[in-house]
Amino acid sequence: MEVDAPGTPIGRPRDTSIDAAVLEATRNLLIEGAYSSFGMGAIADRAGTTRQAVYRRWPNKALLVLDAVFTHTVATGIPDLGDMRAELRAAAQALADEFGQPAARAAVGGLLADLAGDAALHDVVRTGLLGPEHDRVGAIVERARSRGEVDPTADADVAVQALGGAIVYRTCFLGLPADREFLDAVVDLVVRGVSADHRHPPTDAERKGPR
Amino acid sequence: MEVDAPGTPIGRPRDTSIDAAVLEATRNLLIEGAYSSFGMGAIADRAGTTRQAVYRRWPNKALLVLDAVFTHTVATGIPDLGDMRAELRAAAQALADEFGQPAARAAVGGLLADLAGDAALHDVVRTGLLGPEHDRVGAIVERARSRGEVDPTADADVAVQALGGAIVYRTCFLGLPADREFLDAVVDLVVRGVSADHRHPPTDAERKGPR
Amino acid sequence: MEVDAPGTPIGRPRDTSIDAAVLEATRNLLIEGAYSSFGMGAIADRAGTTRQAVYRRWPNKALLVLDAVFTHTVATGIPDLGDMRAELRAAAQALADEFGQPAARAAVGGLLADLAGDAALHDVVRTGLLGPEHDRVGAIVERARSRGEVDPTADADVAVQALGGAIVYRTCFLGLPADREFLDAVVDLVVRGVSADHRHPPTDAERKGPR
Amino acid sequence: MEVDAPGTPIGRPRDTSIDAAVLEATRNLLIEGAYSSFGMGAIADRAGTTRQAVYRRWPNKALLVLDAVFTHTVATGIPDLGDMRAELRAAAQALADEFGQPAARAAVGGLLADLAGDAALHDVVRTGLLGPEHDRVGAIVERARSRGEVDPTADADVAVQALGGAIVYRTCFLGLPADREFLDAVVDLVVRGVSADHRHPPTDAERKGPR
DNA sequence: GCTTAATCGAGACGGTACGTCGCGTCTTGCA
DNA sequence: TGCAAGACGCGACGTACCGTCTCGATTAAGC
Numbered sequence: 001m002e003v004d005a006p007g008t009p010i011g012r013p014r015d016t017s018i019d020a021a022v023l024e025a026t027r028n029l030l031i032e033g034a035y036s037s038f039g040m041g042a043i044a045d046r047a048g049t050t051r052q053a054v055y056r057r058w059p060n061k062a063l064l065v066l067d068a069v070f071t072h073t074v075a076t077g078i079p080d081l082g083d084m085r086a087e088l089r090a091a092a093q094a095l096a097d098e099f100g101q102p103a104a105r106a107a108v109g110g111l112l113a114d115l116a117g118d119a120a121l122h123d124v125v126r127t128g129l130l131g132p133e134h135d136r137v138g139a140i141v142e143r144a145r146s147r148g149e150v151d152p153t154a155d156a157d158v159a160v161q162a163l164g165g166a167i168v169y170r171t172c173f174l175g176l177p178a179d180r181e182f183l184d185a186v187v188d189l190v191v192r193g194v195s196a197d198h199r200h201p202p203t204d205a206e207r208k209g210p211r
Numbered sequence: 212m213e214v215d216a217p218g219t220p221i222g223r224p225r226d227t228s229i230d231a232a233v234l235e236a237t238r239n240l241l242i243e244g245a246y247s248s249f250g251m252g253a254i255a256d257r258a259g260t261t262r263q264a265v266y267r268r269w270p271n272k273a274l275l276v277l278d279a280v281f282t283h284t285v286a287t288g289i290p291d292l293g294d295m296r297a298e299l300r301a302a303a304q305a306l307a308d309e310f311g312q313p314a315a316r317a318a319v320g321g322l323l324a325d326l327a328g329d330a331a332l333h334d335v336v337r338t339g340l341l342g343p344e345h346d347r348v349g350a351i352v353e354r355a356r357s358r359g360e361v362d363p364t365a366d367a368d369v370a371v372q373a374l375g376g377a378i379v380y381r382t383c384f385l386g387l388p389a390d391r392e393f394l395d396a397v398v399d400l401v402v403r404g405v406s407a408d409h410r411h412p413p414t415d416a417e418r419k420g421p422r
Numbered sequence: 423m424e425v426d427a428p429g430t431p432i433g434r435p436r437d438t439s440i441d442a443a444v445l446e447a448t449r450n451l452l453i454e455g456a457y458s459s460f461g462m463g464a465i466a467d468r469a470g471t472t473r474q475a476v477y478r479r480w481p482n483k484a485l486l487v488l489d490a491v492f493t494h495t496v497a498t499g500i501p502d503l504g505d506m507r508a509e510l511r512a513a514a515q516a517l518a519d520e521f522g523q524p525a526a527r528a529a530v531g532g533l534l535a536d537l538a539g540d541a542a543l544h545d546v547v548r549t550g551l552l553g554p555e556h557d558r559v560g561a562i563v564e565r566a567r568s569r570g571e572v573d574p575t576a577d578a579d580v581a582v583q584a585l586g587g588a589i590v591y592r593t594c595f596l597g598l599p600a601d602r603e604f605l606d607a608v609v610d611l612v613v614r615g616v617s618a619d620h621r622h623p624p625t626d627a628e629r630k631g632p633r
Numbered sequence: 634m635e636v637d638a639p640g641t642p643i644g645r646p647r648d649t650s651i652d653a654a655v656l657e658a659t660r661n662l663l664i665e666g667a668y669s670s671f672g673m674g675a676i677a678d679r680a681g682t683t684r685q686a687v688y689r690r691w692p693n694k695a696l697l698v699l700d701a702v703f704t705h706t707v708a709t710g711i712p713d714l715g716d717m718r719a720e721l722r723a724a725a726q727a728l729a730d731e732f733g734q735p736a737a738r739a740a741v742g743g744l745l746a747d748l749a750g751d752a753a754l755h756d757v758v759r760t761g762l763l764g765p766e767h768d769r770v771g772a773i774v775e776r777a778r779s780r781g782e783v784d785p786t787a788d789a790d791v792a793v794q795a796l797g798g799a800i801v802y803r804t805c806f807l808g809l810p811a812d813r814e815f816l817d818a819v820v821d822l823v824v825r826g827v828s829a830d831h832r833h834p835p836t837d838a839e840r841k842g843p844r
Numbered sequence: 845g846c847t848t849a850a851t852c853g854a855g856a857c858g859g860t861a862c863g864t865c866g867c868g869t870c871t872t873g874c875a
Numbered sequence: 876t877g878c879a880a881g882a883c884g885c886g887a888c889g890t891a892c893c894g895t896c897t898c899g900a901t902t903a904a905g906c
Contacts, residue, residue, distance in 0.1 A: 011876020034328030039866055050879055109323025112383065116317050117245030130384065158377070158396040165376030172323065173341065175333065185369040189404035222855030223897045250887055261858055433881030434871045456750030461861055472884055528749050534742025534805065539667030544808065552806065580799070580818040587798030588791070590806070594745065595763065607791040611826035644850025645902045672892055683853060
């Protein structure tokens, strides 16, 4: 149901090598400096092409950086290993791989800044990048819940946000590496935080306590 | 033995009302639009002054926004309530108050973007903003640990990053409110994640398993 | 062997209508006010374009004003009329036309001021504007000299500077019009000053007199 | 009839050394660079004082430069030597001394530029600087005329403007020195140009000729 | 000896212009 | 139609100077 599918694209075909060159240039510039320290012109120069050729492919820097830095095909679900901890480790590792690379660390802030003013763009990120990530981790928790490993009162979304937040915060805000040790520790914390055994929820007094 | 301590400040003194006006203008502009959607000129205009008067006070937008948005005197430690959960709730609430305000949500991304290229600036943020926050939350966990409530193998830093990350991630990345319910849930997760009772650490096989 | 001769000019060509608009805007602003009362920004605004488009064409205000005000193709020599007085009148009239126009009167001072600090610019004026003017008038005198009309001891350069100086001084310094009557009178003075008949040079005593 | 003559000036008296320092600083800056290359701030700095102290004494740069560069007491008339040539030489030398000094050469252009927009200032220059100069030279010619040395049809003003123009033009426009030789030559030209003997005015045909 | 008043230094103030940079678009010639 | 090149209108950048002001300290003269 492609509306404007170009049945037979007329005119000179796009030079696909430019696509690659632009993406790589973007990544390199991100590694070398901050998101806001370069612009479309610098990207085009680095890629050995022109601004126009870049704009023909991506309408703005945010979407270009998104393409350059993040693996959209990330949605490769985690296989059912029958073990929440192992599955979460795999998911956490994937997250760390994605957000820990230097280009991503440099990109996140600027992307966030550009997002703030552009609702459409924000949606792209939420549904295209964050959403799948959430679903994937959420699925792990729900699967474990169906196996009875998760406390019924635990909120999967909260677990997801704690896990993802910890990784993103550590890599992008603190600039620290999300190494194996850290990932294990945070996964461990989350697993224990949601696991079923001996869960004793806060009393009502605590829950609705003063303030 | 302050070298450049202005014993008797010479020349016309700064107009302190300008400081306030600029900070408020900055906050308002952040609420109305994105970090990157306005510049020093717009701030000066809104504050009813000139760019120069702004630059006299803050050398760049990042430091100005930092001053405008974040309460530096945040380091007011959480009192010892004898209850980790209650203390963490207070800390989480403070965090949510700080990062949940509209201006902060709009600022975080741009700030992060500018930080990436400026090591000195990054240090200011880390030691002046994030550091105290960490220490505060870390102190709560350590206090609980000394009361025997925390599992000896649990890493306080990880708990801190999970708690902080979850809140920042939710407010700034997802744009969702960090309401009371969410805060309670994430505190609950962290408390259970580090608490001493019935902790069963991963086996060595799990820990060093094939990843 | 032009090195940077643009064999085939590449890229989008300059919009020639902007050149004209900028030159006219400059002239108009000079007529309306002083050289120093407006800047490149005002010129661009008046021309309906941008500063950048102006800077692309002229590196500074002095060179732009030079182009706007003075006819560079002034070097159209005066034809040999066989009569020094008539030829000098034509030359004087050309000078008065050039320096008497309102824009020129307003420009001269500022130009001179900017020149003082820029040797390169000063050369442009000397060789491009003053030089041809001199050669033209000098040629008239020399032609007359070859006809025997000029005293052999008379210095053509001095005659040139007296004629030119009188006109420039009157129009630009005194703000008086260099009308037909004045021009006739000053040409008459110069002609008589250099003519051969009954010249009685100063005695040595006069020439090397006290002080 | 001094209206606001401060009978007894109360308050702290002006530091007269500042007057001198400012005038000298102005002269030095003019020698080192162009009129437009420095401002009141630079003058104050160089004089080791503040802008305000300068503005207290002179309302703008043009008047300050005028004071700094030109000897207002120039009106010392030329004594009657009974010889036009000798008297004109003395006057020419005085003119050359005044306008030939480096500071004056650098000042003239900028002064002219500032004058253009300020009628009051222009009057100051005309009546205070140029006027006396004219009167002085004009008086010489008229004196000679009364002795019968000058042709009755010769216009003294034209002679004045030719003499003055030649000197100013040579020093300020061409940047050449008005040395003894040049002054003698231009005086000679003017003397011959106005002298009574063998003057044969242009015929009517020439005077009202075509064009 | 105290008040009064103008000056001094220093530097902030609201303005305006500077010359440069980057944006996103457009207009050429060539492939 | 794509591409390289570069001009276009637009707007922000950080700086510099303008002429004025507001400070505390200084320096006479008059009371």
